Amino acid sequence: MAEFAPPAIQSRDSIEDIWGPRTPYEDEWPTRVDKSCDAEPDSWVQSACVLCSNGCGLDIGVKDGKVVGVRGRATDRVNKGRLGPKGLNGWRAMHREDRLKHPLIRKNGRLERASWDEAMNLIVSKSKELQKHLTNHSIAFYTTGQLFLEEYYALSMVGKAGLHTLHMDGNTRLCTATAAASMRESFGSDGQPGSYTDIDYTECIFMVGHNMAATQTVLWSRVLDRLEGPNPPQLIVVDPRLSESARKATVHLAPRSGTNLALLNGIQHLMFKNGWIDYDWVSKHVVGLEALRATVEEYDPQTVEKITGVAVEQLEQTACIIGTTRSLLSTALQGVYQSHQATASACQINNINLLRGLIGKPGSGIFQMNGQPTAQNNREVGCDGEFPGFRNHQNPNHMADLARLWNIDPIQVPHWNEPTHIMNLLNYMEAGTIKMFWISGTNPLVSLPNLPRIRKLLTQPDMFVVCQDIYMTETTAIADVVLPAAQWGEKTGCFTNVDRTVHISHKAVDPPGECRSDFDIFVDYAKRMGFRDKDGNDLISWRQPEEAFEAWKKLSAGRPCDYTGLSYDRLTGGSGIQWPCNEQNPHGTERLFTDGVFFTDVEYCESFGHDLETGAPLTKEEYEHLNPAGRAILKACHYNPSLEEPDSEFPLKLMTGRNVYQFHTRTKTGRTPLQKACPEPEVRIAEEDAAEAGVSDGEYVVVRSKRGALEMKCRVGRMTRPGHVFMPFHFGYWDTTDGRARAANELTVDRWDPVSKQPQFKGGAVRIEKIPEGKQSPFIREKQTAAATKASQKNDAASSATQTDYGKLERQMELWLGETYETIVQLLQIYEDLIPRLVHHDQEVEGGLQVLHKLAEDMRVRLEPHVRRLGENKQRGTHRAHVLREALFPSPQEESASPSIAYEVLETLQGLAVYLAHIQSSLTALQPVSMAMWDEEFSEAVGFAQKSLQRMVAWVKQQIQTRSSQTLLVPIVPKSL
Incomplete structure (x- = not known):
């Protein structure tokens, strides 16, 4: 590692003096401009720091076509001119000689220099080969939290509108997925409620699993200045370590790792017990109060101490501070998000502010913090676990809106499930159904868990790995194609920080060699792939970042992250601006939910929520039953120990x-x-x-x-x-x-x-x-x-594309479709057999089964042409449907062991319920398959069958409920007597 001479001009040595001198204050944070330069610049170019999630405004100093330093922007609302050690020093890596400067392709076991045409043509050739033989769903993307909004939007359109696939995630999954999930669960959508200015006014800061002193040094400077000013806030820090943040705490809680949920439930238990709840506000603006009260009732201080190790006295002191403060700013980061029961714990932090009614007010809010500078944009445009504009994939209107804006057919919007998260992408690689992995701006061979497994998967002989980055990394070292990317300061674009502040970063210098921006790479790929809208025009018609920004504004309109009031011109020259910024909020929005109205309306929300323990998504019907209607949702969950706890071998x-x-x-x-x-x-x-x-x-x-x-x-x-x-x-x-x-x-x-x-x-x-x-x-x-x-022993990247013998591969959809169709054929026979057997017993059953028979025949008729068209694989011989029918409905010759006719009818109905559940699960699998095939007629046929089956299930359930109490409770003379 080369030695660096100290900068010629610097306001302080930020490596020695991390947080800078104190500027104590109350109400408004004073300005202090930090600066670090190797020489006095000829010009300054507006930007913002991209080395943590704080998003500090800065200017890039340029001299003789090179970056020579940075200074904080005094006008910026985020940092008031301050910069941390990474902001003041990170720019010094820009002109290193080991920058990637030319595309590389694996040849003769080594990565060798290639032209852009050669590299991109190879990627496109491999993509089209996989499209043809393994479908678009054999291609996956994995991106970062450090690109610009315009670049994410281009990538989102490549994956979701061009390839129509869900296989797209980002390393934001590793740091902020829980932040987004918790806000969807509690508030109906992603979008941080608070503002950094809340630090200026709050009486209490509650930091859970968040060592702000290390992760956001400038924000911590703001906290330190408040702590040394008049009327300092009380500071509660939850961290098993005695971190720098914990050293400044009024109360430092050090729970056992993985027990956050029990601790937070215990705080809420005491809030209920002591009446530290704003019941008037809660009654108007929150749902789920009684379910939460019942859950946390079990978490008395003594129980919490046994689970967490936190003393009763400390828990009571914490709850009293939180319960009586007039304002409360809560924050969370990886100590919550990367720990056990992450989303459940993050939701309890939301609950605590909601129970006090302390949200949307100066000094009161919640920061479900990000770990990366542009993670918020990744989530906004849908390059990881979300859909663009925080749209709900379970809401047909939201998906139709996306299709309209992209001018593609609605069936092509990949909305049959949530986007595939990275851990499932790895599972699909292991199963052999993902063969191309495009990684941009991240280094999974260091950052993903269980690295021995990651190395094995990414070095498989038939795994085609594309990496675009700014330097060689552990991951580029095993790639088949490496694309040299331009970085911050070498391109123009916008990005959004934790408190929704949008900054513009203007290009200051040219990138070295042949480096291209991620935006140009993705747009070039789309053009070479020939992606078209439904009118035959280029799917991605824009060529400049500003055009992409204007297109994004249209897609964001009316959604929580509304950018329609922003422009490159408005973002240039002054401070960053917080979204939503639109006609109603032309100067941006400092805090969300100031009116107590949340994003939870059924037709507006980003998600219908989940069961926090199992992770199962709630249906629209379940959400409507909850009826949040613009109110926040208190989510409750019990603590469970993690699966790998210390033992005698690993203590x-x-x-x-x-x-x-x-x-x-x-x-x-x-x-x-x-x-x-x-x-x-x-x-x-x-x-x-x-x-x-x-x-x-x-x-x-x-x-x-x-x-x-x-x-x-x-x-x-x-x-x-x-x-x-x-x-x-x-x-x-x-x-x-x-x-x-x-x-x-x-x-x-x-x-x-x-x-x-x-x-x-x-x-x-x-x-x-x-x-x-x-x-x-x-x-x-x-x-x-x-x-x-091992990667060097792979075939050349250009030739490996032709090594797979696709003729030996067999799709399994036809097997499932054939099995499903046969279950419906057997269902018809069941109805034909059951009717004569039960007709003399029960007229209501006879009439009902006749209707069910017609519904089943309608299902068969709708599915039959698709079975014939797509083919039916009968390789198994005996259908599972036959085995299940014989087990549930014995032949008439077998003597019934039922004690009575009524009991026999109930048993038969139970068997029918089980058989219908089997068909239901079969159709549940076919529904996303039909959508992933972009086959609208097939999808409609499966949807028709599902609705018909729901009617059958409802009838059977009602019959069982009606008959059970009388049949099972009233004694009779058994048939055997």
């Missing part, structure tokens, strides 16, 4: 997280002076655990889980809770020289939250081992080199 809980000096996998920060401040990972353990393992401070140790092992330096202390270890997740192998295994995700579990699908990085069990005496270091060797070697 310690693993937590991973951020370091103040590094960002993600250090692709940028590791090439700046920040690297010297944090050159390698260290594992931190409590003194008691160090003594138990027999290790000392500064010693290299082995950290081992069921998935792998690491070797790194041990630091003892600064942990408040024994039984836990902490290590940063930033470090991989691109710059390692000693060969040690050191990436935290060699150890982590690949389990995820049932609602947000966010991986549980702060979970799993490990042990600390001494390195045996005399063993040569490295004792635990890294596996990245072996993965790169």
Whole structure:
């Protein structure tokens, strides 16, 4: 790593002085301009920082066509001129000689320089080959939280409107998926309620799993300045570690990792017990109060102490502060999102503010924080787990609106399910149904959990991996095609921070070599693929980012993230502006929900919500029964222990997280002076655990889980809770020289939250081992080199496209369709058999079964032409339908064991209910399949069959309910007598 000379001009040494001098205040944060330059710039270009989620406004200093420094923008509402250590130093990686400057294609086992035409033609050729033989659903995209809005929108259109696939996610899944999920559950849609200015007025800050001092240094400066000013707020910090944030806390709660939900339920228990609830406000603006009260009733302080380890007195003190404060600002980050029962816990934070009625008011709000600078845009435009404009895929009107705006047929909008999250994408790769993986701006070979599995999947011989990035990384090292991307400062675009502030970042310098912006790459791909709208015009007609921004504005109109009042001109010259910004809010919107009206109307909401324990989505009917109608939703959930708890073999809980000096996998920060401040990972353990393992401070140790092992330096202390270890997740192998295994995700579990699908990085069990005496270091060797070697043994990228013998592949849809059709044929025979058997017993059953027979025949008639057209695979021989029918409906020759005729009728109806449920699940599978085939007639036929079946199920259920009490309760003389 090259040494960096100190900057010639700097307002402070931000590596030594992380948060800068204090400017104590109350009500309005004073301005202080931070600056760091190698030379005095010839010009300044407006931008904002992209090295955390804070979104600090800054200017880029340019001299002789190069970036030579940055300064904070004094006019910007977010930072008032301040910058943190990453903002003041991150730009110094821009002109490094190891930048990717030309496309690369794997040839002769190596990545070799290629032209853009060669690289893009290869990607398009592979895409079309997979389209033809394996459908569009064999292609997947995985992006970042660091692109610009316009780039995400281009990618969203490529995936959802061009390829019509759900296989698109981002590494925002790893850091902010739970933030979005919790806001959908509680408020009906994504969109942060609060404003950074709430720090200026609040009486109480409640930080749960959020070490703001490390993750958002400028925002923490704002908090520090309030704490040193008049009337400082009380600060409650929930963190198992004694972090820098916790050191400033009025109350520091250090629960056992994975027990957030029990702790938050305990706070709400005390709020109910002590009447610390604004019942008047809640009665008008909230639903779900009684269900929440019943759930948290079980979480008295003594029970919570047993689960979490938090003392009764501390819990009561916390609840009293929260329950009596006149304003409350709550925040959460990875300590919640990457932990056990993540969405359920995040929703309880929302609940606490809602119970107090402290939302949408100065000093009162909620920040379900982001971890990346442009994660909010990724969610807004639908490049990960959402649909563009926060639209609801279960709402046909929302999907029709998307189809209209994109000018494509409604059936082509991929709305048969939620977008595929990264952990399921990996499962599909393992099953062999995803063969092309396009990664942009992220490094999954360091950042995803259970790295041994990730390396295995991405280096499969027939897996075609495309990476676009700004430097070589662990992931580009195994790719088939590498595309050199322009970065911040080398392109123009907009991005939105945590409190909905939209900034514009203007191009300051040209990118090196042949680098292209991500926007240009995605637009070029769409053009080469020949994506068209339904009128035959280019699907993506724009060629400049500003055109994309104007197109996005139309799509955002009327949605929570309304951008229609914004423009490049309005965003240039002053401060960033908060959305929604439209005709009603021409200057932006500081806080959401000021009128107590939320995004929960059934026709407006982004989601109908989920069961927080199982993750099962609620139906529109269930949501309508809840009837939020513009009111917030209190979501309740019980605590359950995580699946991998410490035991005698692995006695310690693993937590991973951020370091103040590094960002993600250090692709940028590791090439700046920040690297010297944090050159390698260290594992931190409590003194008691160090003594138990027999290790000392500064010693290299082995950290081992069921998935792998690491070797790194041990630091003892600064942990408040024994039984836990902490290590940063930033470090991989691109710059390692000693060969040690050191990436935290060699150890982590690949389990995820049932609602947000966010991986549980702060979970799993490990042990600390001494390195045996005399063993040569490295004792635990890294596996990245072996993965790169395996990738080099793959066929050339250009020829591998023709290696698969597609003739041996067989689609399984026809097998399922044939089985489903046969169940309906058998159902008709069941009805024909049941009617004569029961006719002399029950006239109502006779009449009902005749109607059901007609419904079943109508189903068969509607599905039959599609079975003939698509084909029916009968490879199994015996249909499952036959086996199930024989099990549920014995032949008439067999003597019935039923004690009475009425009991026999009830048993028969029960069997019919089970058989109908089997058909129901068969049709449930076919419904998204028909949509994923973009076959409108087939989809309509399946929908017709589902509605017919629902009518049958309702009739059978009603018959069972009507007959059961009389048949089962009143004694009779059995048939056998």
